[in-house]
Amino acid sequence: MIPVTKKRLIILYIYGMSSKNTPETTPLVSAMLGGKCPNCRTGSLFPAPLYSYRKLSDVHHKCPACNVVLTPEPDFYYGAMYISYAFSVALVITGMVAINILVGRQELWVYGVVIVVANALLTPFMLRYSKVLYLYGVGKLSYDANWRQKLQKK
Numbered sequence: 001m002i003p004v005t006k007k008r009l010i011i012l013y014i015y016g017m018s019s020k021n022t023p024e025t026t027p028l029v030s031a032m033l034g035g036k037c038p039n040c041r042t043g044s045l046f047p048a049p050l051y052s053y054r055k056l057s058d059v060h061h062k063c064p065a066c067n068v069v070l071t072p073e074p075d076f077y078y079g080a081m082y083i084s085y086a087f088s089v090a091l092v093i094t095g096m097v098a099i100n101i102l103v104g105r106q107e108l109w110v111y112g113v114v115i116v117v118a119n120a121l122l123t124p125f126m127l128r129y130s131k132v133l134y135l136y137g138v139g140k141l142s143y144d145a146n147w148r149q150k151l152q153k154k
């Protein structure tokens with residue numbers, strides 16, 4: 001029998017984690033980037049596409065794939081405002097630095113126009129990803145590999 005060392009256990013653990021990534025299990029980062037439900041990583045959080053300007057503030061109440069509740073309480077996503085605000089501040093700073101590096105110091109209106117346009121273009125991403133981050137961070141939902149079986153039992 002092979003002795004179980006600490007090192008071997010770590011290798012087994014890492015191998016086990018990677019072998020769980022069967023084609024039907026979406027990795028965490030792809031699920032977040034795709035705006036998927038934290039419980040099944042399959043159903044979409046939003047009724048509209050991530051880049052769409054339609055239904056900007058809408059989130060599915062229940063996941064269309066696994067039926068888990070995505071709005072744990074009314075006004076749950078108010079907290080996502082802070083993340084969205086941080087995105088906007090980061091955009092302003094990035095925009096100003098980018099202008100200075102790419103085209104040198106400009107007049108004030110140039111900064112204003114670039115930042116307003118960038119903000120308008122990126123609004124759907126910032127609003128939706130702030131909600132994704134908020135739900136994954138605060139939402140008390142984690143990935144359940146057996147979500148399909150649980151759904152069939154109901």
Ligand SMILES: [Zn+2]
Nearest residue numbers: 037040063066
């Ligand atoms: Zn789901």
